[in-house]
Each structure stands twice: as structure tokens, then as C-alpha cells.
Amino acid sequence: MTREIVIAPSILAADFARLGEEIASIDLAGADWIHCDVMDGHFVPNISFGADVIKAIRPVTKKIFDVHLMIAPVDLYLEAFAKAGADVITVHAEAGPHLDRSLQAIRGLGKKAGVSLCPSTPESAIEYVLDRLDLVLVMTVNPGFGGQSFLASQLEKIARIRSMIGDRPIRLEVDGGVTRDNAGAVAAAGADTLVAGSAVFRGKSSADYAANIAAIRIAAEGGRVPELQDGSTQRVGVGERVLVR
Template structure:
């Protein structure tokens, strides 16, 4: 049976002046999850928003809030993002010395736990925490900005992680440079959740863009 594909538009590429409306629009136009990129200007060279914005957006959609914390340290903020309405909270393996503790904390808050790897971090970094994961996020660009070019070398990492996951109920997500040209490649490599920012929001036709990315990904799964 072919894997189902999750499309998670990143609101990093949305119009921040009308963010609630943008979330409503992607919800209406066929997204599966809403991807929330949280950046601190320290772990990554950009600043986006915090838990108060997540809480303000929560009433605008019932879809899964997929919160990607590109912040360090992350542990002091996990409870705030959980209370704000995040459904999945993903932390970076590189963001602190106690990844296992961070994942346990997320789950203790009643949320699904994810871990993200930057392009230079090998998949071995998550080998011993697989039993505490609901999601693995592979960065296919260097985190910090939207609109970057996909790094093809990460396809091997995606394949390796898919093999590591095996039959475990863990989503394998990809974030960075995902569009109609790369969606099939990452899906063929084993990804089942695709984050897309500019490829969704680029021209205002969100429904068409989401459908095109999904179609490309499903073609990759079938390949």
C-alpha cells in the first residue's frame, strides 16, 4: 500500500500582516498540517514568532499544528508551545545536550515529539531516541530562511532514516526547497510529510499549489 502524503505549508512564507486569514486559507485549500517555523535569532540567523502567535492562530484552524522549534535552548519553552496549541513539537538534535530529556518532556505534555536534523548532522544522532519519536524532520536546506535551494545530498539521509524507522509509526518529514520539482524525489526516498513555504504561497493559488505538490509526491511514492 502506498504511503499517504502529508502536505504542511510553512507560514514562514505567508503574509504576516494577515496571518490568521492565511492559516484559514491553506486550511480551506487542502493542507493537512500547518507548519510553524519558530526561530530565535540565536540558533538560526532569523527571528519569527513565539508561543503567543501560535496561540493567536490556533482558533483559525483545526488542522494539526506542526511546530518546528529552531531555538536553543528549547526546553524552557516546551510547555508554553504546548499550551499555545501545538500538536507536534519538534526540537533540533543540535539545540541542546539532552535530546532524550527534551523528547520525554514533550510527551509528558501530551504532545507528539519530533526531532530535526540540520544538513550536516548524520542520522546516527537519533538512533537511540527512536522509541520516543513521532516524527523525524530532515532539513534539506540550512535552517534560518525560506526560499533556499534544495540540497540533493540529503536524499541519502532520508533513505537511511526511512530504513531506521522500519515499521515504527514515525512520520518522516522534509523541510527546505520542497516544490513540484523536488517533492517526488523526497517521497521516493521515503518522506511522507512535506513542508513547503514559497511553493505554496508564491502566487496566491494555494489550492492549486498544494494539489500539485501532492501529485508530484504521490508520483514519487509510486516510482
């Protein structure tokens, strides 16, 4: 099943001194979702912002708030982020011992549930929770800082997860170093939701952001492989052809 491309700018790369204005600008510029990277200085080596900031910026836009929790422990904070206005809450498979319970808790709060995998975490970590998921997020950098270079080694993982998802209504998101130069390869591997920070917030105006978002979207759409007559798609892996049914 081919799903439309979603571009989710990460506000981690925005000007925090004028965060509300920045969000309004990317909304006007064509962002589909707003990606909120929450870091705790413990699970990852950086601190960003918490639920109070998300609550403060929630009235600025009606776009989906895609909240990526890079925190551990995570279960204690799920309700706070749900109440703050998150629409999708993504937790890391590595952040706690009971992933299935965390995902149940997110859905119990009425939110979409996602799971994220660090570059060294294999896709097998989500095999037994697929039916609790609305989104899988593949990290293509080591989480903790914006502006890192894309890890091409993760393209094979994206393709394998696309195969695991099959016809389930699960979005496959990629976060880390995504630009117009690699968006095509990311989409060709099977991703349908692209997070971009520095590549979107380059420039000073909504018009600049719109051009950046459009360039990433065009590259991603151009990288997609059309469905075959039997409903399967043929995707390019690294050094091989991967048939995904």
C-alpha cells in the same frame, strides 16, 4: 508501511500582515497540517515568532499545528508552546545536550514528539531515541531563512532514516526548498510529510494555494515506489538502488 502523503505549508512564507486570513486560505486549499517555524536569532540567524503568535492563530483552524522549534535552549519553552496549541513539537538534535530528556518532556505534555536534523548532522544522532519519536524532520536547507534551494545531498539521508524507522509509526518529514519539481524524489527516498513555504504561498488566493498544494501532492504520490509482495519497498538513492525493509 506506506503512509498517506501529508502536505504541511510553512506559514513562514505567508503574509504576516494578514496571517489569520492566510491560514484560513491554506486550510480551505487542502493543507493537511500547518507548519510553524519558530526561530530565535540565536540557534539560527533569524527571528520569526513565538508561542503568543501560535496561541493567537490557533482558533483559525482545526488542522494539526506542526511546530518546529529552531531555538536553543529549548526545554524551558516546551510547556509554553504546548499550551499555545502545538500538536507536534519538533526540537533540533543540535539544540541541547539532552535530546532524550527533551523528547520525554514533550510527550509528558501530551504532545507528539519530533526531532530535526540539520544538513550536516548524520542520522546516527537519533539512533538511540527512535522509540521516543513520532516524527523525524530532515532539513534540506540550512535552517534560518525561507526561500532557499533544496539540497539534493540529503536524499540519501532520507532513505537511510526511512530504513532506520522500519515499521515504527514515525512520520518522516522534509523541510527546505520543497517544490513540485523535487517532491517526487523526496517521496521516492521515503518521506511521507512535506513542508513547503514559498512553493505553496505563490499567488494571491486560496485557489492559487490549492493548485500549488495539489501539484506538490501529485508529484509526491507519483514518486512513491509501490510495496513489494514481501512488504518491502525499493527506493532510488543517489546513484544506487536502496532496498528498505
